[in-house]
Amino acid sequence: MDTLEKSLSLKVKAHLKEAFKLHIEKIEFQLTRTDFEGDITLMLFPLLKLTRQNPSVLGESIGSYLVEKNSFVTNFNVVSGFLNLIISDRFYLTFLNKFLKVKEYW
Secondary structure, eight states: OOOHHHHHHHHHHHHHHHHHOOOOSOOOEEEOOTTSSOSEEEEOHHHHHHHTOOHHHHHHHHHHHHHHHOTTEEEEEEETTEEEEEEOHHHHHHHHHHHHHOGGGO
């Protein structure tokens, strides 16, 4: 089963390759802090020097791409060097349904 981070990582890498001609090995995510809107946060700091973009521009670029290319990313916000992603309930329901079909988890 694909994890949320793995799916997002593949899309972010594709965008960075397309938009900035970069091949990135690792994309860093963390849970979004409770005082901000979002479910998972992409750490922009490691990408800033490579893309030569400021955090707001890079966050908007990646966030817009993810909303357009992923049905499960519904919205985003950029706070300093953090891209907070809002994940649809549909993603969690789909994941849970796949999880429930795997016999080893019963």
